[in-house]
Amino acid sequence: MAERRFTKDHEWIELNGAIATVGITNYAQEQLGDVVFVDLPPAGKKITKGGEAAVVESVKAASEVYSPVTGEVVESNADLAKNPALANTAAEAGGWFVKIKVADPKELSALMDAAAYKKFVDGLH
Amino acid sequence: MRYLPLGPDDRAKMLGVIGAKSVDELFKDIPAKARVSGLLDLPMHAGELQVERTLGAMAAKNRAAGAGPSFLGAGSYRHHIPSAVDHLIQRSEFLTSYTPYQPEVAQGTLQFLFEFQTAVAMLSGMEVANASMYEGGSSCAEAVLMAGRVTGRSKAILSGSLHPHYRDTVRTFCQFSPVTVEYGEPNVDGNEDLASKLGPDVACVVVQTPDFFGNLHDYTKLGAACHAAGALLVVVVTEVVSLGALKSPGQMGADIFAGEGQSLGVGLNFGGPYVGLFATKKQYLRQMPGRLCGQSVDADGRRSYVLTLSTREQHIRREKATSNICTNSGLCALAFGIHVSLLGEEGIRRLAKLNHAAAVQLADQLGGVKGVKVLNKTFFNEFTVQLPGSATEIVEKMVGQGVLVGVPVQRLYRDRPEVANLLLVAASETNTDADRAAYVAGLKKVLA
C-alpha cells in the first residue's frame, strides 16, 4: 500500500510505481467551500515542484494547486472537471486532480506524513 | 446647504457621544502639512437657480445636434430615443442603487442585466454576452487582450478600416502587455488581404462592419482562415442598429464580438457615458472580462438572478484577473435594454430599414452635387464622400449654413494628407427630407 504524503499548501500525493496521484486535502476543501470549477493541466505538461499544477475555484475564491513534485502530467481527472463537487465530497479519493510521472521519487520523503499533517492542521486553529 | 441634513445641535450631540471636543480632532491623523487651513480657493455654495444659470449658459454655447440638420457618425449616432427610456432609467430604484452584490435586494438590476446579456447575444449572434463594458473602444481592447490569453499568442492584426480611435485604444491597452499590435493602412475602399497576415504567432484579427468608412463585409471566409491558423476573429460593430439589417458577427463565425451600444437608448453626450458590448463563444467564457449575471434559484426554489463566475474578476483574482474592470455601464445597459424591448423584433428591423433608406437617399442626392463623389459600393447608414476641397474647411463653412454635414476623415487620420478631402456622412431616421434638402443646398452654395 502506497503511503500518502501532504504539503503545507494542503495537497496530498500518493506514489504508485513512477506515477503519483495528487489532490487537495479535506481541510483544503472545507476552507474553500463549494467547489464550482477546476482548471486542470493537459497531459504532457511538465510541472515543477512548488509550481502551479491546477486551479480550484469556489464562488468567492480561487486557489492554485501547487505540485508537490517535479514531473510530467500523465492524466487529469476528467470526472472532476465535469463534476467539480467531487473535490468536496471525495477530496482524498475520487476527487483527485492529476496523475504525475515523477522525476525524482525522493522528493516525496521531504513531505509530511499523515500524522505530521494532522498536527500541522491542528496548529492552524 | 440643501444636501446636508445635520444641524449644529446634531453635530454637537454626536461629538459628545464620540468624546471629541471638535470635529478637527477626528482629522488628527492627517499631517499638518497636508491639511487645508481655511477654505479652498473656490466659489462658495450656491442654490439651484444659480447653478442652473451658470451651467445653462455653458450649455447654450454649444450647438445641440438636434438644433438643426446633423449627419455625424464615426462611432456615435443620433437616434430617436423613446420617452419611456429616460423615464424608466430615472426610477430611483435603478438610478440610485449600487452594483447588485446582495442579490436578495437587487433582483431588479440583476434581471435587467440578464435580459441585456440575452439581447446582446441575440443581436450579435453570439452565445454569451457580459453585463457591459465602459464603451466600444475599450471593449475592443479587452477583446484583443482576451484573444492573447485564449491562444497564448502575442500578435494582433487590426484591419485598416477599424475605427482609428478603437485602433489607438487597443494600442494603448496592449503597449505594456505581451501582445504586439499591427495595423493596416487606411482602407477606404474596403479591400485588404488580412488572411495573408496570419501566422503561428497571431492571436487575433480585428475587423469592423460596417467599417469605419461605411463599407459592409462578410467575414465568414476570414473567420475560417483564422480558425485554420489557430487565431480568433474579433468583429467590431460601432453602429448596433445595423444588426437589425445585417448578417451578425456570430453568423460570420466571430469568436469575440466587441461593440458600441450607444445607438440604442443612450444619447450622444459629447462622447460618454456609452455602453460597451462584449460577447463570445461559450468555450471562452472563463477568459471573458467584466461582470456576468446568471440564473439560479433562491432558498424557496424561486427563479433568481445573481452575479456569477466572479473568480475571473479583480476583487477575487487580483493580479491574475482577466481585467481590472469593476464599475461598468449599468444604467446605460438598462437604457439599451429598454429601447431594445420597446423596439422588439419588428421595431429593430424597421428602424434599420429607415436608417438605410435615409442614407441611400442622402447618398443619391450628394452624388448629384458637382464635384462630390460617394466612394462606397455598399453601406448601411454611413458612407464616405470625396469633396472637391478640404473636408475640414467645408465642414466649418457648412456650420454657417446651419448643417453639421459629417466628420472629416482627417480629424481621425491627422498625418494622412491623402484623406484631406474625405468626409464621413451618417444618416438616420431622425433626418427629414428638409434636412437633406438643406444639406444639398448649403453644400452647393459653399462649393460654388
Next chain:
Amino acid sequence: MKTDTFSGNRGLDLEEPLLFELGRPGVTGVDMPDAPKVASKLGGLEREGSIGLAGVSEPEVIRHFVRMSRNNYSIDANLYPLGSCTMKHNPRLNEKMARLPGFGDVHPLQPESTVQGALELIHVLGHWLKTITGMPAVAMPPAAGAHGELCGMMAIRAAHDAKGDKHRTRVLIPESAHGTNPATAAQCGFSVDPIPGNSHGRVDLAAVKAKLGPDVAGIMLTNPNTLGLFENEVIEVANAIHSVGGYFYADGANFNAIVGKAKPGDMGVDAIHINLHKTFSTPHGGGGPGSGPVCFSQALAPYAPLPMIVERQGRFHLIEHRGSAGEPGEKSFGRMRTFNGQMGMFVRALSYMMSHGADGLRQVAEDAVLSANYIMASCKDDMTSPFPGPCMHEALFDDRFLEGTGVTTLDFAKAMIDEGYHPMTVYFPLVVHGAMLTEPTETESKESVDRFIHVLKSLAKKAKSGDAQFFKDAPRYAPRRRVDETAAARNPVLRWTPPAPKAQAAE
C-alpha cells in the same frame, strides 16, 4: 417563507417574467413610418432568420421595468452603508443639467466652434479637481475608478520608459488594497509586491522601506485606506518611494473623507483618481457608468492620455493626437477610450460641486467622518472594531463579537436586509476577519443614523442571545430568500433561450 398566493404575488410585490417570455410576433412599442423604397446598398448581406427579440407594447414595457425596479434597494429609499462605495444622495438638479440639449445632445466629433461650452465645462471641472486635490494637472478621459488606475499606472510606466528605466517592474501594494490595484498593475506589465499592514491598520513604513530598490516603479496606496483609516505616515511613504526614483499612485476611492480638508498634492502624490460617482454624487446606476479623472503631479503630467483640452486666448481646443516636440500631448501614453470622457458625469459632478462650493465640500467631509465615528462609538459595547478610532468616513467592524454564536458576518448582513437595510460591505478588506465596512455618508440625518445604530445593536444582542437559526434563515422579507450562488457558478445560465417546442418536451 414560500408564497401561498395563487399568483405568486405578495401584495404590492409583483412577480415579473423575463421580457422574452412576454412578447408576441407583430407587436412593437415604437411606431415608425414605412421606409421609402430605395435601391439597397447592403450588398447581399441582409440578415437572415429571426433575431429572437420579443415584441411588446409600451404599457407592457413600462410595467415590466417598473415591477422589476421594485425589487431593488436604493439610496433614495434608505441609508446604504456600503463601505468604500460612498452611497450618498444623488441630487436631481444634476440629472436636469446633464439633460440640457447643449450637453446631452452634442456629438463628440462636432467642429470645435460648435462645442465651446462643452469644452469649457470639462475645463472648469478640471480646475475644481486640481484645486481640490492641490495637483497641477488632470486627465479627464477615464470612465471609472479602475480605468483611472490604468491611466495613472500607464503614465508611471511611460515616465520610467521615457527615462530609459525599463528595469522598473515592481509595484508595491498594501495587502489591504482593492483588487483593482493589483489587477491594474498587472495590466501595465508590473509585478505586484504586497506590503503588510502594521498593528494600527496602516501600511508598515519599515516594510515599505525594506522593499525599496532600483526595480521599484512605484507604490499604489489608498488613502484614507480600505480599513477606513488615514495613513498618517503618508508623507514618509512618499519620500521613501521618491528616494529610489519611484512614483506614488494614490487610489482616491475614499476621497470623500478628506475633500476640502486635505490635499493629496501636499502629501507627495504623483497621481490620484477621483471617483466622480462616489465623492461627487453622480448616481451609481446599478453598477455604472462611473467616471474616474486622474490628477497628476508635474512629473507625470506630460504623459497624460489623449484627448486633452487646452485654452488659448479664451478659446478651448481639443488635442486629439500626439503633438510634435514642445506641443501638448507630445509624450502622451495614448488614447484609452473612443471619445472625450464621461461628459454626462462631468456635468452632474460640476453641478454638485458648484452647489456645495468650497464651504459645503469641507462640510461634506466633516459630516461624513463625524457620522462614521458616531456609529463606531455608539456600537462599541455591542460590536468589535479591529482598530481604535478615530476612523475616517467608514467604521470598520470585525466578527469577534459573533465568536461562538454560530452567526457569521454573512448571516448578520442578511438579517439586516429583513430590518430594511442594505448590508454594509462585508468580507472586505480581506485582511480583517469577517469584516463589516460601514459608510453612512454625510447625507443621512442624525435620526436616520440613530435608527441604523439601533438595528445594528439589536442584531448584535440577538446573535449573542443564541438564536443562530434566526440569522441563518434571513432574509425572509426580501423579494428573494438567499440565492444559490454555487448552482449559478457550477452550471452557468447566462441568457434566456427559447423553450424546446412542446411536442419534443412531451416525449
